Amino acid sequence: xxxxMASGMLYGGIHLxxxxxxxxxxxxxxxxxxxxxxxxxCGALVVLLVGIYRLQKAVEDSSRTNxxxxxxxxxxxxxxxASAICFPIIAMGLCTWSRLYLVIxxxxxxxxxPDEVYLQPQWSRYFPHIA
Numbered sequence: 001x002x003x004x005m006a007s008g009m010l011y012g013g014i015h016l017x018x019x020x021x022x023x024x025x026x027x028x029x030x031x032x033x034x035x036x037x038x039x040x041x042c043g044a045l046v047v048l049l050v051g052i053y054r055l056q057k058a059v060e061d062s063s064r065t066n067x068x069x070x071x072x073x074x075x076x077x078x079x080x081x082a083s084a085i086c087f088p089i090i091a092m093g094l095c096t097w098s099r100l101y102l103v104i105x106x107x108x109x110x111x112x113x114p115d116e117v118y119l120q121p122q123w124s125r126y127f128p129h130i131a
Contacts, residue, residue, distance in 0.1 A: 005043035008095060012039030015102055023109065031101060038098040042091045049083055056080050 015036045056076040
């Protein structure tokens with residue numbers, strides 16, 4: 001599970017390089033940024049959710065009975081079940097939308113790239129032993 005979230009965060013992180021990219025409109029730029037943040041944020045939220053779940057297990061297994069632990073136990077008993085139901089549904093929708101948008105927008109912007117993209121690089125300039 002962590003591999004899947006880490007790959008999503010990495011995939012979203014690659015798109016960070018286009019943060020100030022030249023897209024057709026300001027709306028597309030905002031959507032691009034929100035898709036990047038959605039992909040990267042889903043992975044971070046899963047890590048946070050697993051941490052909260054482990055904290056709940058540690059508090060339940062603890063033999064302490066002071067007011068703070070009772071309060072924390074009550075809060076975690078409400079938060080963990082609710083987040084276990086709501087978060088996967090929201091995360092799947094957000095990750096799916098983000099990935100689809102990034103792929104589709106990348107293909108839609110192909111016709112408007114600069115002409116220099118299609119030039120043959122002079123490899124001998126970068127790797128002299130190839131020439």
